[in-house]
Amino acid sequence: MKKTLFDKVWDAHVVDSIENGPDILYIDKHLIHEVTSPQAFNELETRGIPIFRPQQVVATADHNTPTVDQHLPVKDLLSRKQLKQLAENCEKNDITFYGLGHPYNGIVHVMAPELGITQPGMTIVCGDSHTSTHGAFGTIAFGIGTSQVAQVFASQCLLLSKPKSMRITVNGKLKPGVLPKDVILYIISKIGTDAGTGHFCEYAGDVFENMSMEGRMTVCNMSIEMGARGGMIAPDETTFEYVKGREFAPKGLEYEQAVAYWKTLPTDDGAIFDKEIHFDAADIEPMVTYGTNPGMGIKINGSIPVENDESFKKSLEYMNFKAGESLVNKPINYVFIGSCTNSRIEDFRIAADYVKGKQKAENVTAWLVPGSKQVEAQIIEEGLKDIFEEAGFKLRQPGCSACLAMNDDKIPEGEYCVSTSNRNFEGRQGQGARTILASPLTAAATAISGKIIDVSAQLN
Structure with missing residues (x-):
């Protein structure tokens, strides 16, 4: 029986199967943060159920965290309460927690891979939709809801139908x-x-x-x-070399044995x-989105399509765009380079390489937000921070930041933001904010020009 990568990992984690029903799937790593875990902790405490395998749970603070003055008390009361609650829940249940200021703190989907927590062949879950990030390593990784977070806390398993x-x-x-x-x-x-x-x-x-x-x-x-x-x-070899030597990756003979297994996947x-x-x-060309879902994208040198659909019209109305319009030379006041999609060192190297020797447009507010403390340290060590500052940018501290309006970094109503994040829904970056998704290179070029430009035209 020929198997896919997905089949191999899934089948290796099935504890039991219900005839004509779902599988009981074992979960190797459970990642948590301050937003989706409190209710699950409360449910288990109310029912008197202990965390089954706390050593397989890793927590970080990311969604509600400020990206400036992280050494000071968090101003927003709800955010401060959620962060405090996570710290207390982790301490009470003997769960590893990387809070603000910890050298391993960062966005959950950035810090886990860079620490070697994410490894090929695993099953990984988190109460966050972009857990799929970890699939880059050949893992089955997916987001779960609060009730499922409680299930994993209690049993280290989930009841699931195979996709x-x-x-x-x-x-x-x-x-x-x-x-x-x-x-x-x-x-x-x-x-x-x-x-x-x-x-x-x-x-x-x-x-x-x-x-x-x-x-x-x-x-x-x-x-x-x-x-x-x-x-x-x-x-593959790219994966193995990335994992090798990281903090929580297997070492020595264990690493060699792990690679031998990973090669079968x-x-x-x-x-x-x-x-x-x-x-x-x-x-494929450089891309930008023009609407209010990530599927509404065009090549940067293309034009917004003409469609007669009501939801399409509503989306263009929200964005204040017109069918047939080009986005090249569109004035932009906000740029965000960050999020679990594009806040790794490679993203900042690309941005720094472009902005070196140039100056940020005066009309642009640009937020450069590393995905973790380790990425922040690399930016400084490699001299990228100096390049950004000479170009008029200010580096912020790690966190989810302007990907979503759950912290202080919100885009004002009616303003456009060229963003390296993953969602351009209505209000995603702030009430009435208009999000244009793009790559770190396009975002950096926009920050310098003060308008959307086709960088590839300069490179060809």
């Missing part, structure tokens, strides 16, 4: 200026926001094989935006998927 499988293959060579963010925005613009519903998606082909781990994480991060339960990329030749989709890398 269908799909594979998206992209072969060929990407053009200069086309980044992993552009690849996934292109895919979603082509297949829509519901093409992956009920499926786990494997990404295959030259383009993903040649990507860095940071790039693969960006792609898998946004799998959820096409409706998929999660995304995966087969582990890629999809067997001839394995059958429920759905197959193919794209040519040569067709």
